[in-house]
Amino acid sequence: MTTTSTYPTFCAPDDAASIWMYQTDDSTPHSLATLKFTENSLFERHVSTTAMPQLRIVSINSKSSTKPLQISKCALQMLMDFYEIGDELWDLTSSFGDKPMSSSVGEGAMKIQNQENGIQEISYRLTFPILTGVRHWTMRQIAVFHYHDPHGLHDLWIFFLVGANTPMQKDLERYASESQQGLSSDNTWFSMHSCALSCLKNWHEYIHYLGRNMDGHVSLQNAFELFCLSDLDSQTDKSLEFVIRNIDHVLDAGGDSNLTAVYDTRDRLLPTTHRLGVILETLTTLGTLSHSLDASQSVKQNGYLKLVNFLAYHKRRLERLVVGIEVLKEAVKDTCHLVSFTLYRSNVAFVSLADCKKTTLGLEYTMTSQMLNLNNRMVELNNRMLYSNEQLLRLGTINFDDNATVKVVTILTLIYLPASLVSVSDAVDLSRLETIESAFGILTFALRIIVCFWYELVQV
Template sequence: MDETTDNVKTIVGKDLSGYIKKSRLESLLEELFGKKIDVSMSNDRYWFYAPPPTPTQISRLPIYNKITPFDPILNYSHIDSRVLNNTMMFTLSETDRRAGEKDVFDRWWQYPSNIVLEPSIVNLQSYSDRMSDARPTLFCGSSLETEVEIIDVRASSEGSRAFKAEFCTSEDVEQYISQTATPTTRIISLHCQNSLEPLKITEECLNKVLSFHHVGIEFLDLLFAFGGKPRESEAGLGGLTSFTADMSYLLVYVEESRGKEKVSWPIRQTAVFRRFAPDTPEENLWIFIHPMPNSVLKGKVEDAITHGTQFRNCTSVPQLHSLAISSYIENSRWYLKALSEEFEDIADIALTLEFSRPEDYTEAFKTLAKLQYLQERILPSHTRFNTTASIVSGLQELNSSFHDQGFLETAAFIALDNSFKSYISKYRGHVASIDLLKSRVQGVLNQLTVALTLKNQATSVDINHNMLLLTHDTVDDSATVKVVTLVTLLYLPASFVASLLGMNLFAFQGPNGNGFQISSRFWIFVALTVPLTVLTVGSWFYIAYKRKRNKAIKQRSQQKGWPGLEV
């Protein structure tokens, strides 16, 4: 917190900064606080100083719900109406309405326990707790915010035909599913407005859809990945899960986003659920969760189903899987190229720094921060590429299984198998490339760290050398002071005695006008001065000797590990 102005330093993390422009954020803040707020950017993170927002201001600028206040003392107390609506969605007041509903949705309010055949093998309480925690960020709060697309493929005398329907309310989705005849294949597409926003479907509606189609609990593992940017902690999750008829996986990939000032590569994800039941065609089901309304895969699926006859056959299972993989696999190559170019730019600076120059020494710390941020983006990519490669390997095995069971023609099997082999080869190449880039970044990072350490050590050596010279000068000065002190001690007793006895021992003019005369009792002066001088100097030597002896004993005791003697 800025103590002079009571402003709070607020940080907009890299997960959010890619979704709002700096100029737009400044204009929103100016509108919110009534004055210009300067926004700075460092390592893809916005930060600014502004007064602590009130709940009213927070509601006017929803991004405040996700940005991180730098001051740990702050605690914004506010209520998000969307969270409140979701929390109050299933209250006791709805009991009568539930009781009157048709059984077509199979006790949807109990999902997923209503579709689990053996509760002992699933920790339903854990899923329930996680759903309660994730509810505010997973689902929209109003039926009017719903955006769901359903494509039904139906068999007819003229062949398979595809019918596409878009729904803007939850009630329309529920009515369509419950009252429309089950098609040969159904494709349900859900999406978020962007990677940070909830799904455009209410929890009630989704539970009804999943209950109606008896979608297994493994779908929730994919669902919990949404409601925010993909996290590094989940980089290894989302692998292919395959049962007798159901399979699901999470594709995590990068996608190029071109802005006016620069090109960014945000991490996005798409969930895929597939049920293949050749013996009961009415149970064939696809569910896609897209990160945005106009995703590449969503457009390709629509084109393939509505315009391509080869995808309308319920036995053509792996084709859409191949379509999903091919939609984003090429992005990885150009993402690695962008990371490599960024590394080369940083390495050119890091490898040409002259630490003897103060400005280069300062630049080294900035370069070190850039390398560490680059490393943060590289490390999760290795795991994500391996996870996607394992998904493709699993799909390849399923492809072989479908062919062996007669569900896939040989020509289609060979074409898909070759495609999957190509995908696996590319992802293995990406893994090798990311490993090499990771090693190079670590090498330059180590070199820069060592150089900074050596520079700091050299600076410390210079300081120690200067301190040594200063110590020598101090010792010389001490020796001089010691000599002056000794000489002073020699003269001090005589001066003291002379002052004591006054000038009665000497006469510069005798009683008869004679010249200079010395008193016959001058020996008293000598008798007092000499012993007093010897006593003073001797005491000084004795005290110095005693101090030196105690110091030597203390040093020996420290070397032997015992406290020593007190003298």
């Protein structure tokens, strides 16, 4: 068993459990009997002392994404032994106890294990976005395991969910309360899979949110006007105004080009294509299996065929979203190129200014005054960079549970480094020419580092 969670996947045997069970029972012929276990020992005792029902549905949830599933490993092992389930179930649960990890985006596709007696062990895991606030999206996951008896004698479904009173849990409760008379296994097949796949509807809204996020924070035309520097004034004041205005435009929270939003969108898009790819693979495999089961049915209209049509709808919908994601990726890539270019040109402006001043030094008093002015403006730039750093640190805190990268903090640190270096000149005696030249030298060296950094970044 491979465990990818930072936190425990299962609770301790003595911890409170949260296990719902719905199963056929002669005492409740019109619906499924509903049982809830808050102790692992009671769950183990019930399973071990009760005959296998025709249909049993088990729902296990965790309190939150970073909390363990509310069932002990021993209790789940006992259920596996009772039904002679293979180790695939351990792989299915390995990601619980933590948020969906970016390193696991390629996992969770549907698997089918065939036993000698005709039993099929079917398992898959779905990752999907949910809206937890006005504008904050986070990733959730559910896992489905089906002990499929083709003869319909001992079907077992196990669902692993995150959170209490989830829509999936309510769907299961609703299904359990419905009349089961005359229903065959194909109806259960459709109902259970369609309940699990209902979470996919959020992907459409999430991708459109990312698109609106880009449209609302990035105006390529306005950005390009700032980046085209055709005439750079040699005066210190205007040159610095240009640079401060440029960098403030791409970093300010209210600007058209918001570096925070751009890189946050980029980080969210990177795993999305792969996650949707895994889901599409599951839909394809499940559709093929459902079509095969439909061929063995004598009734034309059955649950297997109904699910085939249901899957086809979701597959077409997600395939269109994948196209939209590729377009968004290109937009983000272009924006990152433009952002890096404007900072590159700003840095070149600083370097040119420094080189110019080293060769055209005038009166010592005039140079000292200009250097003080330069220092004051660089302190202003430094403060703005620090404010932007605080913004990104807050973003990193918000997205920590989602394992979002906060590489932008490092980027901003490297951007504001020259400002920090120059601002120390406030404590230096600027009346000496050597100090002035040293300050320019430090600034020029630091800015050249940033130029190289942005050149490398844009290649990523």
